[in-house]
Amino acid sequence: MKEIWKKYSEHKKLERQLNWRKAKKMKICYLFILPFAVFFFVSYILPMITSIFYSFTNFNMLEKPKFVGLQNYTTLLLQDDVNQIAVKNTFIIALITGPIGYILAFVIAWLINELPKWARSVMVVVFYAPSIAGTVYTIFGTLFRGDMYGWMNAFLINNGFTSSPILFLTDPKYIMKVIIPVILWTGLGTGFLSFVAGLKGIDQSQYEAGYIDGIQNRWQELWYITLPNMKPMLMFGAVMQITTAFNVCDIPRYLAGFPSTDYAARTVVLHMLDHAYNRFELGYASAIATLLFIVMIVCNKVIQSLLEKVGQ
Amino acid sequence: MSKNKYEKIHHYKIHRRHPNRSLGGDIAINIFLFLLGFVFLIPIIYAITNSLKPLSELFRFPPTLFVVKNPTFNNFSDLFVTMGQSWVPFSRYLFNTVFLTVVGTVGHIFIASMAAYVLAKYDFPGGKFFFSLIVTTLMFSGYITGIPNYIIQCRLHMIDTYWALLIPAFAAPIGLYLMKQFMVNIPDSLIEAAKIDGANEWTIFINLIMPNVKPAWLTMMIFSVQSLWNNSASTVIYTESKKTLVYALSQITVNNIARTGQAAAVTVITMIVPLALYILSQSQIMETMATSGLKD
Numbered sequence: 001m002k003e004i005w006k007k008y009s010e011h012k013k014l015e016r017q018l019n020w021r022k023a024k025k026m027k028i029c030y031l032f033i034l035p036f037a038v039f040f041f042v043s044y045i046l047p048m049i050t051s052i053f054y055s056f057t058n059f060n061m062l063e064k065p066k067f068v069g070l071q072n073y074t075t076l077l078l079q080d081d082v083n084q085i086a087v088k089n090t091f092i093i094a095l096i097t098g099p100i101g102y103i104l105a106f107v108i109a110w111l112i113n114e115l116p117k118w119a120r121s122v123m124v125v126v127f128y129a130p131s132i133a134g135t136v137y138t139i140f141g142t143l144f145r146g147d148m149y150g151w152m153n154a155f156l157i158n159n160g161f162t163s164s165p166i167l168f169l170t171d172p173k174y175i176m177k178v179i180i181p182v183i184l185w186t187g188l189g190t191g192f193l194s195f196v197a198g199l200k201g202i203d204q205s206q207y208e209a210g211y212i213d214g215i216q217n218r219w220q221e222l223w224y225i226t227l228p229n230m231k232p233m234l235m236f237g238a239v240m241q242i243t244t245a246f247n248v249c250d251i252p253r254y255l256a257g258f259p260s261t262d263y264a265a266r267t268v269v270l271h272m273l274d275h276a277y278n279r280f281e282l283g284y285a286s287a288i289a290t291l292l293f294i295v296m297i298v299c300n301k302v303i304q305s306l307l308e309k310v311g312q
Numbered sequence: 313m314s315k316n317k318y319e320k321i322h323h324y325k326i327h328r329r330h331p332n333r334s335l336g337g338d339i340a341i342n343i344f345l346f347l348l349g350f351v352f353l354i355p356i357i358y359a360i361t362n363s364l365k366p367l368s369e370l371f372r373f374p375p376t377l378f379v380v381k382n383p384t385f386n387n388f389s390d391l392f393v394t395m396g397q398s399w400v401p402f403s404r405y406l407f408n409t410v411f412l413t414v415v416g417t418v419g420h421i422f423i424a425s426m427a428a429y430v431l432a433k434y435d436f437p438g439g440k441f442f443f444s445l446i447v448t449t450l451m452f453s454g455y456i457t458g459i460p461n462y463i464i465q466c467r468l469h470m471i472d473t474y475w476a477l478l479i480p481a482f483a484a485p486i487g488l489y490l491m492k493q494f495m496v497n498i499p500d501s502l503i504e505a506a507k508i509d510g511a512n513e514w515t516i517f518i519n520l521i522m523p524n525v526k527p528a529w530l531t532m533m534i535f536s537v538q539s540l541w542n543n544s545a546s547t548v549i550y551t552e553s554k555k556t557l558v559y560a561l562s563q564i565t566v567n568n569i570a571r572t573g574q575a576a577a578v579t580v581i582t583m584i585v586p587l588a589l590y591i592l593s594q595s596q597i598m599e600t601m602a603t604s605g606l607k608d
Contacts, residue, residue, distance in 0.1 A: 026434060032517070039423065043483050046460070111344070121595070124594065129353065136356055193597065230605075231605070236604050
């Protein structure tokens with residue numbers, strides 16, 4: 001055992017020396033990467049580390065952070081009722097809009113792919129436009145306004161479905177039912193572009209070969225040829241989709257207000273912002289951010305292993 | 313006879329563009345796509361028509377989606393009047409936005425391309441690890457890093473300066489990711505040849521690599537412009553004269569039914585720039601996204 005360990009450490013040492021020599025020879029590479037690495041470290045890596053650090057403390061920006069161990073996490077998970085609503089809402093939103101948005105983006109990209117070139121370009125703009133036009137969701141505020149000026153209410157009243165306006169955005173019963181479709185409506189996301197481009201890039205001769213090998217319809221073609229070819233794009237799309245599905249914040253904040261009635265539209269991100277910017281409990285907010293990030297990474301790993309099975 | 317017929321069908325099928333398609337399916341799909349596309353466009357069309365409607369038409373029910381009876385630019389001119397009354401002149405907001413967008417985007421393209429070039433073309437210790445960090449940070453949203461970012465920027469005395477917005481924009485991971493995946497496809501022989509001719513790394517990067525990855529930097533541009541242009545910059549910038557146009561505009565119209573027309577005008581102004589840029593560079597963006605796949 002000792003000998004193996006010795007051999008192993010010797011091997012590691014040699015490897016380190018080799019790497020060091022290689023690194024010395026390729027100094028120029030590090031020079032090229034340096035500016036980006038510095039900015040990247042300051043604005044992405046360091047914040048993550050700071051966030052983990054502050055999540056174990058009690059910190060309000062003014063006084064020095066006080067170490068409290070796991071207290072933030074236990075309060076968050078066991079005592080904070082509002083957090084439980086936020087977690088529930090976020091999971092509902094993520095579980096519904098994540099998969100549906102992802103599949104919708106792929107299906108649309110797949111159907112678009114068979115159109116002639118000019119039509120394809122037009123359709124890509126049509127479907128991607130809501131994602132670019134950042135604040136276009138504001139019009140849904142008019143659509144679901146709680147008084148007679150809201151179209152939905154005007155429509156329902158004029159046609160005799162109801163006699164008094166429904167408070168779509170203030171009644172906890174309706175808030176989530178309004179928000180989820182709006183989220184789906186306003187963003188296919190970056191994954192969609194990746195799908196469209198990836199589908200275009202699949203070698204046509206593979207389809208011809210597939211036809212000779214006895215593929216009968218578009219479904220078999222999709223499963224045996226298209227999807228396996230698209231795996232890298234599907235992975236990329238999944239990463240982007242998870243990010244948007246778990247970080248829903250602007251749409252509920254705009255539509256339902258902040259805070260919303262009975263916290264009915266509160267998501268994890270909104271809960272974090274509330275604790276950070278309204279109550280200045282930055283340690284607590286950091287704990288929320290850290291947990292959210294861990295959940296996202298786990299989710300990403302699960303989805304990537306599922307995608308491995310595609311086309312087998 | 314039957315064999316002959318089979319061959320005929322076979323011949324017909326194989327010479328169609330898509331041998332495995334039924335005509336009915338194609339028609340159904342096109343109708344479905346058309347309807348779905350229409351649904352996706354409704355908010356945008358509505359925002360545009362709303363911004364052209366006079367007050368009398370804005371609150372009419374049923375609302376008209378496409379038809380504006382008396383189109384008017386009053387909403388836009390009213391917006392300028394309102395802006396004109398503000399303490400900070402309109403031109404200052406405009407300057408802030410344009411300055412941030414241009415500097416942030418140009419810096420981002422340049423800095424991220426330099427890093428992407430060595431990550432794509434050289435195998436150096438730590439490079440793979442660095443790239444896997446980038447892929448992980450693709451999942452960071454501005455919200456997760458927002459709070460610690462604020463604390464760090466405080467320590468670096470960047471709060472209330474343009475740097476607070478520019479530095480995260482310089483290091484946006486999505487740009488580096490897309491650029492690196494695109495650069496992998498540049499043939500190594502091209503770089504070798506340039507080296508034999510005596511070019512150093514820097515000249516190779518500037519004169520050979522950058523002109524060859526134009527589609528990728530147009531794509532980085534669209535993502536960068538989109539995030540900088542829509543930046544509302546409320547938490548790290550306090551001085552009113554350093555705030556951006558989109559922020560100022562959105563403050564005019566917060567939850568205010570009397571300015572519905574102006575709100576629609578604001579929506580149109582904010583979305584028109586990224587949208588126009590996107591439409592102009594779509595084919596290049598598609599070329600970049602074709603290499604965007606995440607391989608293990």
